[in-house]
Amino acid sequence: MQTSSRRWFGHGLYLVIMAALIAGVYFSGQKINYSWHWERLWPYVINTEPQDIIAQTDGTAVVSASGQLSITPDFGGSPQIVPEYDKLVARDGDLIFQGDTIARIEGWRFGPIAEGLWVTIKISFLSLIFSIILGVIFGLMRVAHGQVWRNLAVTYVEVIRGTPLLVQIFIVYFFIGTVFDLDRFTAGVAALSIFTGAYVAEIVRGGIQSVPPGQMEAARSLGMSYAKAMTYVVMPQAIKRTLPSLAGQFINLIKDSSLVSVISITDLTKAGREVVSGSFAPFEVWFTVAALYLLVTGSLSWAIQRLEKRLAASD
């Protein structure tokens, strides 16, 4: 009873402190005469304005009896048929010039912030996959018997961990990217994967070394090859032990992905910068961007926690 009421008191106090913090933000805004315009932000996330349908050639508008709109080009060629619209702008027989608005359609499309979010998710996801592959390969090399493998793996890990990610992104983009003719996106994914892979390799190595050597011996004495013993006996245990640190590393990866905006990839951060200059609502934009990052990182840690629970069945 005592502990339960204390816990409720703790929750209550927490809510009070959080409310105070939010109020603090609000009043600081007031103090510098900041006027909040959350509504200005919305079109940059999801744009619900009717969209213009544009004429692709010079020509004449034709509206058939059934209401179908098409443009017959002046100088021959097949007519531009507008399959769907909500409001006509051009009328039957109008002279139309290329680029004119001929109709409008209701609907919505993603604004730059949503598109930036999507790019961030894509980059993070691809980098996560590749960093796992790199991390497992180099982690295994790190514990291999051959000295060459161990040296190579140590070099990779030390070089990557000893240099800033920002510098690595520039090197990958301007040097490797030029040599292999990589586009920005690929270069961004490559840099992030190589960077995160080094940390994953260290985590994997630690995981493997934390599995008692008796496991490998038992597997080998059953006739398993080194590779099979690793695959079916050591790695499953190692991964399970390292899931919490891997989760942390992947959350870092999502946050680090904001650095790729320096090579002009329009991710969530760069979209935020662009929208700030168009919307004149910097606070709203940056709060929203932060909340979206939190949403992505939160989902990831939730997913990994689920996985951990599933794997905990054998504890």
Next chain:
Amino acid sequence: MTKSIKQEVLIQARDVDKVFENGCHALKNVSLDIHRGEVVVIIGPSGSGKSTFLRTLNQLETISSGRIEIDGVHLADKSTDINKLREEVGMVFQSFNLFPHKTALGNVMLAPLKVLKRDKAEVEQEAKDLLYRVGLHERMGHYPSRLSGGQQQRVAIARSLAMKPKALLFDEPTSALDPEMVGEVLDVMKGLAKEGMTMVVVTHEMGFAREVADRVVFMEEGELVLEESPERFFNSEHPRLQRFLGQVL
């Protein structure tokens, strides 16, 4: 208990020497023949090289010099497939070494599935039969963390048997167990001996040695000191053995 031992040699160790990288001379000129269907018990003080010797027999440890032959195949030959050889010589460890991420049944099934690539339904049936044999069919869905030490060791024995080995090596299989669980593991081992399994057992259980062994071997400081039938062994006047038995009994 006397058993007619076929005189066919299954495991042959000749002049085996083992020097570890740190200079420790763990095995000195050890020679031993183990016949098909025979139970050989190895005893000796701590650090005498019993585990090391056992581990050389299935190549968990390489040897510095000498020769080991298993069913006519040289271990040192470059052409020898060590993995294949390890399938044929199973090992049971003091610390069980069950795979913690697999159930009892999963532990028994893993090697036949992944190494021999056998049919799953068939492997499962055999695994269940094996667990029945060691008295654990009711716990086959349990993870090792939910099993007692004795139960874990019995699963480990079933796991080794699943590969249908020609011989089983036991390295102090009961030393990590609470006293009340020693009996259940020894009973399983006695059953195996009766069925004619070739076994090499390192143990401090003198009762087991007396009752089940066809031969008892005494090792000390890396040397094989004495090798006798149980009756002669335990009546031996050998001073080094006397000293050791005086300490343990």
